[in-house]
Amino acid sequence: MRYSNALLPFVATAAAIVIPDEATAQQLVLDTEKKVENTASSWRKQVCHGANALLSSIEDTLDNAFDGLERQTNKLKGIVAEGFEIDIGSDITDFLSPSLYNEAPRGQRGYSTNLTVYQTIRASNHTTKFAKLLDDYPEMVDRLNGTSANITIFVPTDAAFEKIPDRARDFKPPKEFIEKLIKYHVLPGFYPASRILSSHTLPTAFEEEHLGNRPQRLRVSIGLFGVKLNFFTKVVYANLLASNGALHAIDNILTPPPPTKLLISLFPSKFSTLELAAHKSGFIPHHHHHSNTTHPALTGLTFFAPTNTAFKKLGPRANAFLFNSPKGLHFLRALLKYHVVANETLYSDAYYGHQKVPSDSAEFGGEVGEHTADGHFHIDLPTLLGDKHIAVDIARWHGFIRVKLNGHVGVAVQDALTKDGVVQVVDTVLIPPHPRKHRGVWDGESERGISVDELVERLGPYVEEVEGEEAGVEDVEVDGGVEVEL
Incomplete structure (x- = not known):
């Protein structure tokens, strides 16, 4: 696949992977936040250094996902239709300390806790970096702590933040973008694993200007190795039911999709x-x-x-x-x-x-x-x-x-x-x-x-009328002329 250096920071966006979230931030910022244009430009140059080393693996991931995703999804969703359940599974077994778990409610697989969504993120040793990120946004903290309405979050693990290239970690993205990034991980409403498995797309709390301020969505796919969001991000811990919603842990930071x-x-x-x-x-x-x-x-x-x-x-x-x-x-x-x-x-x-x-x-x-x-x-x-x-x-x-x-x-x-x-x-x-x-x-x-x-x-x-030309089919040469790649 061919990419120019100018496109390198955006490659990750299409797969919703974090090479890194900083790299894709400028896509959103430059379109909507002109006042931070110089900051984003400077920070993008640093990100390119880290992106070069990962291009090859990204290309393979995108092509493989594109070619095989629908076949796997249809096959496995057919299994669900026949009455079997797909267990999302958990790569993490110690998301919370044992004392914070309760028995799952009847009819629900997984675990539950008396903590709110925000308190659960703060209590886990696997999500300390995302918790620290949240603390800079009091309105989002209040939303994840509130009990007036259920809320669901796909929370990136600390390991997800480690995928940010070293050079990019010294350059913090504009605050406006980080808030949008956090909202893209949040679903208004209650989405346990069973509801996610029956969905193809999920509405997030990020209201996209170019969709008429409607919710930008996440794409759900079911493969042989679990559930993934936006082609690439894997759910590594599922169905922790909090007092005001649900949490699912993911192995990459989700970034809004490209144009x-x-x-x-x-x-x-x-x-x-x-x-x-x-x-x-x-x-x-x-x-x-x-x-x-x-x-x-x-x-x-x-x-x-x-x-x-x-x-x-x-x-x-x-x-x-x-x-x-x-x-x-x-x-x-x-x-x-x-x-x-x-x-x-x-x-x-x-x-x-x-x-x-x-x-x-x-x-x-x-x-x-x-x-x-x-x-x-x-x-x-x-x-x-x-x-x-x-x-x-x-x-x-x-x-x-x-x-x-x-x-x-x-x-x-x-x-x-x-x-x-x-x-x-x-x-x-x-x-x-x-x-x-x-x-x-x-x-x-x-x-x-x-x-x-x-x-x-x-x-x-x-067909628009063209002066001196008349729509016709005479003298059409099959070979020669401009090469068409088919």
Whole structure:
């Protein structure tokens, strides 16, 4: 994988690992806290020294997680559906001294204590560094000590802080970022292990500006070696029930995810064709962060990102037309627009948007909601391609979730979280139905791909008119021209 030195501090962000949390802090700070720009810049230079040595292992981790995560998750969640329980397990056996434990409540696995969440963090010999961090934020201490509402926390162990490179430990991140970082470890509400196992994403106390001040989420995956958050961070101690909530210990510091464009760039082996398409067509799949009369700020997005495999399925002639001909580039831009939904963020088990949709959750019917009950959920999402929508059907059964688009295209990797929305990965390029004829959508199954004529028919009405050019398919060369990496 290719990275420039400027991107090194952000590599960890995509996997929610701590190389270190300081390194990723500047991503959030530079966008929202201009007054600390000079501090973050100076501190970022120091972090780069520590990040270089870990690049190789990060690349392997990201690629392996991307390739195998969904298969493991679906297989193990199928076991749950059959009536078996997955034990999250604990790599730590002495989180608290024996005198502070009680018997777990009936129906709950794990341990309980009469201490509050904050008192439990303070009492453990494994979380002294996070406790010290908390003490600088009285409002967060009060929240973790309060008994008016339950709260859950994924608390990093002291070993997680040891992963911060030595050079970076002398540079403390801006206080504003640390507060956001702490909130990203906190879940409003009670989330014992059983509820985590049945979730795909979890809402945190960190309200993300680029999601319309809605909760940034954590991604949950179940693998052969336990439960992980955001691809990389492992739960090493689970289900300690406090008097006002629950605690789970983790082996890395969680960091908020990167912007959509940056996340895509971290996986060139999967999205190099998509990046080339965006570059050649002048289309950038992310929104403007600052409001103005020309480009108002968006509040979240859903990006159905086609992989290299998806573009390959189109066939050589269609790709040659889209990438190698001046006329085709206008169709390529229209095609990419059909993969982006603005102002509506659809996760596999939650939705941030304005549509009124039914759900088991009382809050799901307006600005924010979660759909966690077994059954079927349907929504039509408006794309950037004129009046063309994507029909999304989500089927849920005992924690297993299947997402289908336009009736037949499955989401290959669900819920790749980003700062400004979510990426849903597809292995088939989405092509809108014909605007006039009753013809089904292209399913990507033809060995010869899709014909150029059909592409022109389906996308033609949405292609911007270009002076002196007329949409056509003549003289399209399959070989030669600009190389397309497929």
